[in-house]
Amino acid sequence: MTDWRAVFVGFVVATVIGIVGLVLPGIGQLAAGLVGGFVAGYMAGGGLGRGFWHGLLAGSLGGSIGGLLIGVAVGIAGLTLGPIGGAVSGAAGIGIFALAVAISLVMALESALAGMVGAAVSS
Template sequence: MTNWRAVVIGFLVELVLGLIGFAIPVLGHAAAGLLGGFVAGYLAGGGLGRGAWHGLLAGALGGILLGVVVLVGGTIVGGIAAGPIGLLGGVGVGVVAILVALMMAVPSAITGALGGAVA
């Protein structure tokens, strides 16, 4: 059973550290995903598999929300700037952003497994 409290807290850790991560662009954002996944896995406990699942969910939740923001923003800006072609371009960028964000959830799952093993 999924511990949504652990997932949401892990996501919030990723969100807060991601915002702070703008000071150190690449390293800060990578650390945010890793620490958020670890926190989610640690709070969920139960071993490697359970920790990995909760870390993956925390990372994917943040990635999907970010991708949706890029999708909506890119579609609106593209549609205003270049009409129908820009609208399609914005949708394409948004879909790619969501796919990349989902792939970035894998490191959160790995550190979630570590957090679950430590707990």
């Protein structure tokens, strides 16, 4: 059974560290995914598989929200440039979707591995 409290806390930790980590692009987000997944796995406990699952959920939720924010930012930028900007923004939508999926996958996988470590430490 999924412990949604652990997933939510891991997501919040990853989000807060990710926002603070904007000072160090890339490294800050990597650390955010790792720490958030570790927290989710640690709180869920119960073995490696359970830690993997909870870290995966926390990381994929964070990656999805991050990808959505990138999409909204590009959409707003396109709207401010008028009809031509809207067309460019629409064409870039496919690339934004691919970037959002890639961000979600990377954050989910690193968080899942950190969740396994967190579950192992809690046991």
